[in-house]
Amino acid sequence: MSNIRHALNIKREDDFAAWYQEVISAADMAEDSGVRGCMVIKPWGYGIWERIQRLMDDRIKAAGVQNCYFPIFIPLANFEREAAHVEGFAKEMAVVTHHRLISDGKGGLIPDPEAKLEEPLVVRPTSETIIGDAMARWIQSWRDLPLLTNQWANVVRWEMRTRMFLRTSEFLWQEGHTAHADREDALKETHRALEMYRACAEEDLALPVVTGEKPENERFPGAVETWSIEAMMQDGKALQAGTSHYLGTNFAHAAGIKYQDREGTEQYCHTTSWGVSTRMVGGVIMTHGDDDGLRVPPRIAPHQIVILPMLREQPEDEALLAYCEEVRAGLASQGACGEPIRVLLDSRPGKAAAKRWDWVRKGAPLIVEVGPRDMEGGKVALLRRDRLWNTDNGKPNFAFTERAEFLSKAGGLLEEIQQGMFDEAAGRRDANITRGVTSMDEVAAFYDGSSKYPGWLEVQWSKPTGAALDKVVEQLKAHKLTIRNVPRDAESADGACIFTGEPAVERILIARAY
Amino acid sequence: MSNIRHALNIKREDDFAAWYQEVISAADMAEDSGVRGCMVIKPWGYGIWERIQRLMDDRIKAAGVQNCYFPIFIPLANFEREAAHVEGFAKEMAVVTHHRLISDGKGGLIPDPEAKLEEPLVVRPTSETIIGDAMARWIQSWRDLPLLTNQWANVVRWEMRTRMFLRTSEFLWQEGHTAHADREDALKETHRALEMYRACAEEDLALPVVTGEKPENERFPGAVETWSIEAMMQDGKALQAGTSHYLGTNFAHAAGIKYQDREGTEQYCHTTSWGVSTRMVGGVIMTHGDDDGLRVPPRIAPHQIVILPMLREQPEDEALLAYCEEVRAGLASQGACGEPIRVLLDSRPGKAAAKRWDWVRKGAPLIVEVGPRDMEGGKVALLRRDRLWNTDNGKPNFAFTERAEFLSKAGGLLEEIQQGMFDEAAGRRDANITRGVTSMDEVAAFYDGSSKYPGWLEVQWSKPTGAALDKVVEQLKAHKLTIRNVPRDAESADGACIFTGEPAVERILIARAY
Structure with missing residues (x-):
């Protein structure tokens, strides 16, 4: 395999962080904007986000949730009244203080001192407090x-260290906000949203996840319970890819979200909130990318199949383009994963080989090259992005296929690729969750040992709270570790807590994380 | 007709502005948020916007335009370098000056003086300057x-007087930005976008528009040419529903958007920008609403058909619901206007008549009521929102229709309603453009006369510029009038300018406007 010349300069095993940046650049997904902490999402990156949006939105609507739009600006008073929430969020936010600019007399502009807001406005870091106001009016x-x-909205959290898609000052997301009559119904919604996220991550993004509850110290500010889906990246780190919160009556008390029950008694609502963001795109890169660039799972690929005619700027090109257009139309009329196949005929000028490597780096699931001889033979040359290389000869693994045969099997092939990508990632996740570690010393040895990508540990604990939990968090922090969640589907505890030695009550996942 | 009891309290002819507010409230489309100048868009209003987005986005993508996402924050420097643009935009914008809040020691929060930004950031009022930076890198x-x-983004322009959907401090829109090798290609794009807007407005929103060029004084700040689509509201006022700008090389010079031409010479790009916003929803209300609430054109209706079973909280309800579900499924499997029919079975508790009036006020195009007797007879009771009243007896105009017949004709019926709404609005527009006025005195008499809704005037002018134009603008302003545009399809001039008496060179539209 050493004779393969990969399409990227940096290999995952050499420098995973630098590789991540190279993929984003090589696949032309996003770039730094020059505005502090904000990125520009370019067409291929945004196209993947649009696909995620569409599929998630379908799931959201199917659950009877209705889309609305709330103001980007939140008055300070909304934060002031919710103490726990402020503590967690009020620190790093963009604050609007003026509503006009004037000339500084030196060719520049300054905020007009005459146009200072009486009460500054915060650019929303999340919308519980402003949507709470609406709920109080509506219920x-x-x-x-x-x-x-x-x-679906943009939010801003002033981040000191940013990384494209994973942590940016402005990011795009959806935030669900629901109000219920009681704890039981709100918890049901919290878990419905969590399950929706699991299904979308696994079925649409081919991201295998572990769903579970966050420990107390990792809860959303103001929440009673926070649940997450955690995905394992190829470097063994965890990525929190979505969260679902049961907020109890905390926000209802702060905003006055009340209802009269069937007996005419006034009650506070129980609320939930849940969100996923453009961060998911980072998870797709770090789960499915390889040393040739990105690989996009078919369900979220803006183009699932790219057809590349081998044009020669000759009159013969016309017949070749017509042949390719027939293939394109034949594919577009068929379905894969329950939708029409998304196919692009890339007839831009340029050499087919150069364009091929562009699409390899972008990670289009299937690339179809067609030259004059293929056309004469009624064939196409098929390149699967998930089986790019012929390891025998180190060359791209083209399969020459009859056109009719390809048309009939393309949909199935895309579904096979989708499933294969999920299976590969799920196998890696399962192989890299280690169990049986029984002390903090072993934890330290496991992570500070020779393994480059040690993965996750599932350990048992006694679920300490308050100061005792703080101590555990400190111990883990010394090794750059965090508790990811208490897996919903883990076996019950049967040993001692690795931190306190007391009888364990549940199992938790420990990992380094993004 | 006097025996009709309309569903709204306020009639259009009594107080059009108050009627507009009542429609928004009665159709549950939006409400004031309590945050200065910002509204909350509720599910029915947002659902209409989502439909507009989807249809416009399809048109945008079909033209080969690619969606991206750029930062919400724009550094001051970007505004400083583009003089004409600053002049038009720098006045009323939200300015972020701090990135942290701290306690004020009295239970409140204040911007942290230690966290003042070195350079304030502006919340985008439009994105030419920040996208210009990206274009300079990409080209x-x-x-x-x-x-x-x-x-697709939110933008903020600090407005002093706001009106829901029509003018809010924050609003949602799409902004297209393109760069071209020369003037000719950029102008072609300017007109392609304009034509796309015309088609979407007329075909999807059933809003007849007049496309034309804005006069010099109404140009977008920094533009060389600004074109608009103007729609006529039922009170005869004009609504600018979309604009398309040819920016020449102005923004290219400011941001350094340059390219090497085929000969290797460095050239500045010619750029364009074009946008439509949530304002269009306001146009739909004021064009199609009536004294019973909103009427939504089928192509942009979140639900095109609403089925209302006459439930009695009895065991018999089950069979009725099953019958309605069959009707729903039968409709959902059919198409109208090139898409599957969007149908809602509204089985919430409550009286069918009360729910009927909810959907009348919201403007669902077709309401289908089904009671036990209808079910037994294999029928449905059909109510067209565009023909709500039987004017003979002042009652809702139900048509009792065989189920099979209804299923077979529902798609066609929706298409007929769409066309009918367009024709009605186009007829009103055409009837209310008056020609033949030849002096400013006549203009004044026309608008200050007895006609409540005088509509628009098409007059001839000599296209004055500079100070001469300013004088015309002042004269019109005295009667609350503005020049809307120079209609693309108007006849050529053949008389004298009504302002200067000089030979006219073209025809312009004059109107009161939103």
Whole structure:
């Protein structure tokens, strides 16, 4: 395999962080904007996000949740009234203080001192407090419940260290916000959203995840319970790819979200919130990318199949383009994964080989090259992005296929690729969750040992709280570790807590994380 | 007709502005958020916007324009370098000056003086200057042109007087930004976008528009040419529903958007920008609403058909619901206007008549009521929102229709309603453009006369510029009038300018406007 010349300069095993940046650049997904902490999402990166949006939105709507839009600006008073939430969020936010610019007399512009806002406005870091105001207006009686809303929006959290898609000051997301009559119904919604995220991550993004509850110290500010889906990246680190919160009556008390129950008694609502963001795109890169660039799972690929005619800027090109257009139309009329196949005929000028490597780096699932001889033979040359190389000769693994045969099997092939990508990632995740470690010393040895990508540990603990939990968090932090979640599907505890030695009550996942 | 009891309290003819607010509230489309100048867009209003987005986005993508996402924050320097643009935009914008809040020691929060930004950031009022930076990075050679980008985003313009959907401090829109090798290609794109807007407005929103060029004084800040689509509201006022700008090389010079042409010479790009916003929803209300609420054109209706079973909270309800579900499934499997029919079975508790009026006010195109007797007879009771009243008896105009017949004709019926709404609005527009006025005195008399909704005037002018134009603008302003545009399809001039008496060179539209 040493004779393969990969399409990227940096290999995952050499420098995973640098490789990540190279993929984003080589696949032309995003770039730094020059504005502090903000990125520009370019067409291929945004196209993947649009696909995620579409599929998630279908799931959200199918659950009876209705999309709305709430203001980007939140008055300070909304933060002031919710103490726990402020503590967690009020620190790093963009604050609007003026509503006008004037000339500084030296060719520049300054905020107009005459146009200072009486009360500064915060650019939303999340919208619980402003949507809480609306819920308080909208809900009067038990008949108004449950209230199920969602918005697709940009949010801003002033981040000191940013990394494209994973942590940026501005990012795009959806945030679901729901209100319920009681704890039981709100918890049901919290888990419905969590399960929706699991299904979208695994079925659409081919990201295998572990769903579970976050420990107390990792809860969303103001939440009673926070649940997450955690995905394993190829470097063994964890990525929190979505969260679902049961907020109890905390935000309802702060905003006055009340209803009259069937007996006419006034009650506070129980609320939930849940979100996924453009961070998911980072998870796709670090799960599916390889040393040739990105690989996009078919369900979220803006183009699932790219057809490349081998044009020669000759009159013969016309017949070749017509042949390729027939292939394109034949594919577009067929389905894969329940939708019409998304196919691009890339007839831009340029050499087919150069264009091929562009699409390899972008990770289009299937690349179809067609030259004059293929056309004469009624064939196409098929390159699967998930089986790019012929390891015998170190060359791209083209399969020359009859056109009719290809048309008939393309949809199935895309579904096979989707499933194969999930299986590969799930196998890697399962192989890299280690169990049986029984002390903090072993934890330290496991992570500070020779393994470059040690993966995750599933250990048992006694679920300490308060100061005792703080101590555990400190111990882990010394090794750059965090508790990811308490897996929903883990076996029950049967040993001692690795931190306290007391009888364990549950199992937790420990990992380094993004 | 006097025996009709309309569903709204306020009639259009009594107080059009108050009627507009009542429709928004009665159709549950949006409400004031409590945050200065920002509204909350509720599910029915947002659902209409989502439909507009989807249909416009399809048109944008079909033209080969690629969606991206650019930062919400724009550094001051970007505004400083483009003089004409600053002049038009730098006045009322939200300015971020701090990135952290701290306690004020009295239970409140204040911007942290330690966290003042070195350079304030502006919340984008439009993105020419920040996208210009990206274009300058992305474009090197003629091979990179044209560059066709678009983003769906929120923007903020600090407005003193706001009106829901029509003028809010924050609003949602799409902004297309393109770069071209020369004037000719950029102008072609300017007109392609304009034509796309016309088609979407007329075919999807059933909003008849007049396309034309804005006069010099109404140009977008920094533009060489600004073109618009103007729609006529039922009160005869004009609504600018979309604009397309040819920016010449102005923004290219400011941001350094250059390319090497085929001869190797460095050239500045010619750029364009074009946008439509949530304002269009306001146009739909004021064009199609009536004294019973909103009427939504089928192509942009979140639900095109609403089925209302007459439930009695009895065991018999089950069979009725099953019958309605069959009707729903039968409709959902059919198409209208090139898409599957969007049908809702509204089985919430509550009286069918009360729910009927909810959907009348919201403007669902077709309401289908089904009671036990209808079910037994294999029928449905059909109510067209565009023919709500039986004017003979002042009652809702139900048509009792065989189920099979209804299923077979529902798609065609929706298409007929769409066309009918367009024809009605186009007829009103055409009837309310008055020609033949030849002096400013006549203009004044026309608008200050007895007609409540005088509509638009098409007059001839000599196209004055500079100070002469300013004088015309002042004269019109005295009567609350503006020049809307120079209609693309108007006849050529053949008389004298109504302002200067000089030979006219073209015809312009004059109107009161939103």
